[in-house]
Amino acid sequence: MQSSHTPEVNVIDKIQIVQGLEALSEIDAEIAEAYALIGAPEPRVRPTGFSAFLSIIIGQQVSTEAANAIRGRVEALLGDITAERVIAVEDQALREAGxxxxxIEYAKGMAEAQLAGTFDAEGLDQLTDAEVIESITALRGFGRWSAEIYMMFSLGRQDVFPADDLAIQVALGRLKGLEKKPTPKQARDLIEHWAPWRSVGSLFLWHYYRGAPS
Structure with a gap:
């Protein structure tokens, strides 16, 4: 049975980003120096719920442009993006949509889990961070990175660090003056003291990756 609960998303807004960066600057000299040079990143917000997870599946390992085109065709095919519609549509129709x-296997499996009540896309905001990760990674096609990205941008969780993200690893290595990018474990250890502002720190690392002075 699907949840009738409508999530109230907590967005990490610009005020919180600035607040977090000011706090991080007090405890991390490299953040303070880089923040003074490139400023704060803009907030990122993504949709919540079942349709957001279908979009994540569609976007895996394809360009943003290709994902947008495929998503448009899938939305036109399904109408309302619900678990019932995904189960009902023929596999070949989804294949022809791109x-x-x-x-398709991942999408159908997610829809089956949603209908069986073993996954509740709309109710994730009621769970702890650890429970959200456990719930999402139980689905085929979703790893820890996907779960952490959803937590940050769809649920607005404030202390998430997606250490498996390549750009974050590269940016952290540059920020800390390392000879090579850290492993996920090394990255988590390096920024452990950023808690409870690790989501803001992650946003800043993506910002730094794109705009760091050479």
Whole structure:
């Protein structure tokens, strides 16, 4: 049974980003120096719920432009993006819309879990961070990175650090003056003291990756 709960999303807004960066600057000299040079990143907000997870599946391993085109065709095919519609539609129709058979398998599996009540896309905001990660990664096609990105941008969780993200690893290595990018474990250890502002720190690292002075 699907939840009738409508999530109230907590967005990490610009005020919180600035507040977090000021706090991080007090405890991390490299953040303070880089923040003074490039300023604060803009907030990022993504949709919540079942349709957001279908979009994540569609966007895996394809360009943003290709994902947008496929998503548009899938939305036109399904109408309302619900678990019932995903289960009902023929695999071949989704394939012709641009989804690979592996992604169709992931989408159908997610829809089955939603209908069975073993996954509740709309109710994730009621769970702890650890419970959200456990719930999402139980689905085929979703790893820890996908769960952490959803937590940051769709649920607005404030202390998330997606250490498996390549750009974050590269940016952290540059920020800290390392000879090579850290491993995910090394990255988590390096920024442990950023709690409870690790989401803001992550946003800043993406910002730094794109705009760091050479």
């Amino acid at each position: 989804m690979s058979f592996r992604k």
